[in-house]
Amino acid sequence: MTRSCIRGFLVLAAAAALASCSSAPKPPDAVFDARNKSAELAKMGDAFMAKGQYASALQSYADALKAGSSVDDLEGAAASHASMGKAYFAAGEAEAAKAEYEYSLDYARMAGSMGGRSIAKAGLGEIAFAKGAKAEALALFEEAGALAGKDEKALAIALHDGAVAKASMGRGAEALADLAKAQGMNLKAKRWTELGSNRYALASLLSLEGRTAEALTAALGALDADKRAENARALSLDLAAAASLCSKLGKDDDAWDYWRRSFDSAMANDDPAAVRKALTALVELASKLKKEADRTRYAALLDKLDQAEGKARGGVSP
Numbered sequence: 001m002t003r004s005c006i007r008g009f010l011v012l013a014a015a016a017a018l019a020s021c022s023s024a025p026k027p028p029d030a031v032f033d034a035r036n037k038s039a040e041l042a043k044m045g046d047a048f049m050a051k052g053q054y055a056s057a058l059q060s061y062a063d064a065l066k067a068g069s070s071v072d073d074l075e076g077a078a079a080s081h082a083s084m085g086k087a088y089f090a091a092g093e094a095e096a097a098k099a100e101y102e103y104s105l106d107y108a109r110m111a112g113s114m115g116g117r118s119i120a121k122a123g124l125g126e127i128a129f130a131k132g133a134k135a136e137a138l139a140l141f142e143e144a145g146a147l148a149g150k151d152e153k154a155l156a157i158a159l160h161d162g163a164v165a166k167a168s169m170g171r172g173a174e175a176l177a178d179l180a181k182a183q184g185m186n187l188k189a190k191r192w193t194e195l196g197s198n199r200y201a202l203a204s205l206l207s208l209e210g211r212t213a214e215a216l217t218a219a220l221g222a223l224d225a226d227k228r229a230e231n232a233r234a235l236s237l238d239l240a241a242a243a244s245l246c247s248k249l250g251k252d253d254d255a256w257d258y259w260r261r262s263f264d265s266a267m268a269n270d271d272p273a274a275v276r277k278a279l280t281a282l283v284e285l286a287s288k289l290k291k292e293a294d295r296t297r298y299a300a301l302l303d304k305l306d307q308a309e310g311k312a313r314g315g316v317s318p
Contacts, residue, residue, distance in 0.1 A: 031071045038067040038076050045083055050193070052233040052269060054091040058084055074111035078104045078120065085123045089130075098127050115151030118144040122157050129165055138165040153194075156185040160198055167205050175205055192229035196222045196238070203241055207248075216245040236265040236274040243281065256285055276305060 045060035061083040068076030085100035101123040108116030125140030141162035148155035163178035179202050186195040199222035206215035223238035243258035259281045266274035279302040286295035 034067050034071040035073055035076065038064045038073065038080070041067060042080065042083060045087070046193075047230075049087060049090065050229065050231045050233055052090075052271065054087050057087045058091075061087060074107050075113045075116060078107035078111055078113055078116035080104075081107060082116070082119050082123055085120075089123070089127060094127050094130065098124065101127070114147050114149050115154040118147040118149075118151065118154035118158060121147060122154075122161050125161055125165075129161075129168075134165055134169055138162060138169070141165055152185045152189065153191065156182040156191070156194060156198075159185075160194070160201065163205075164201055167201075167208070172205060172209060176202070179205070192225045193231050193234075196225035196229060196231055196234055198222075199225060200234070200238060200241065203245070207245060212245055212248045216242060216249065219245055232265070232269050233271065236262045236269065236271060236278070239265060240274065240277060240281075247285070252285060252289060256282075256289060256291075259285060272305070272309070276302070279305065 041060050041064035045057045045064065048054070048057035048060060061080050065077060065080035065084070068080060081100045081104035085097045085104060087097075088094075088100060089097035101120045104123070105117060105120040108114075108120055121140050121144040125137045125144065128140060129137035141158050144158035145155060145162060148158055159178040159182040163175040163182065166172075166178065167175035179198055183195060183198045183202070186192075186198060199218045203215045203218035203222060206212075206218055219238060219241040223235065223242065226234040226238055239258050239262035243255045243262060246252070246255035246258060259278050263275065263278035263282060266272075266278055279298050282298040283295055283302060286292070286298060
């Protein structure tokens, strides 16, 4: 018998003794405590996700699921499974993610939660989109939007995902409109992580349309939102986007500063892909700006990264 089960048993036994009734229901305080514990564990999972620590995030979400299930919290179970789907997907395990989103859909149906169903559908859409099934993904995102109803958090997710799909299909004007709606909802509710994603997607879309100055403003807005959210894993990406856009605008000195900050952030968060991207850009930009000492230093670091990755693959560096 686990510690939580023992605690539940003792609470029930005490209530039964006081009421002289062996069938007394679980006290409201115990249900409240379990749900609070589940919510706290879910927040821990979100914090791990922001740092890219997916295994730890999965454990926290699993613990949140266990806490909620102890009091038959169906809506909480739907949320926990959706969070686990998000973590698996971020870790590159699409099939495991799909299974969790399908579980989430089932529990949301049992709970009568349209918002929960919407989030699960959007998660399944993200998996389809990643596989290149754009039409299928967009259909799932639109279904998610219809299910969301008055749940603005779920609706904002569906709008964001749908906008990304529409942009990839050449429907830029619709994508911009959907992103504007999602941003408005997330800004009002101070959902900083989601707002950061909205603004990053907006920066990408504006850049594709040649609206570089506006794209830079959006990228810096994403940086601000992700700082507020303490979304560490996203910061190097925001900074890299700002750096690239500055270069397009001919602002090489600003680009240099943003690339250096992106490199520092990526190193601090142990993100090899982002480190490589920043180092490659810094080496190239250092040559352009005639920063020979910096070019030599960053080139040496890039060479060390090549060697380390070569050894990790069991081969040799190129």
